[in-house]
Amino acid sequence: MFDDRSPIYQQIANGIKDEVLSGTLKEDEQIMSTNQYAAFYRINPATAAKGFAQLVDEGVLYKKRGIGMFVSPDARGRLRAQRRERFFADVVDPMLTEARMVGVGVDEIVAYLKDGAR
Missing domain, CATH: 1.10.287 (Helix Hairpins)
Structure with a gap:
């Protein structure tokens, strides 16, 4: 899934954006946690967290405290x-x-x- 052309956290963010654009991930849908994502793709949890944090900063994802990450309604x-x-x-x-x-x-x-x- 990952290549050497750009940082892995950036590839994570771009992949999730593509899933939102394609409709694979729907608005207000919960996504995997950073730990689940890291385990699934066998990457460092901090790398996954950095990609997720970028998406939160850009307004693509939002956090529900104690529940997880969700796709923003207008993403x-x-x-x-x-x-x-x-x-x-x-x-x-x-x-x-x-x-x-x-x-x-x-x-x-x-x-x-x-x-x-x-």
Whole structure:
């Protein structure tokens, strides 16, 4: 599950975000504890806790004292908005810049996308 490209705690956070975005984890659903997560993936509990803490700081998860961690009610919508913004900044804007440099018009791009979507 984990690779060497980024810190494990970051991969944990990104994996949980992906599960929220895909609907695998629902809003207000309880998730595994950090100890359960650490045991399941055979990682240090402190590493799992650091990933969970990041998600709490970002508002993706919230704690119920004495009960556990839960997916925030608005997590999916906020994550979708963030990913959409990043998609346009990281994918669409550079594509449009390249298209302008090589003389491809927006209409041609739209036609190409529509044809490829079939």
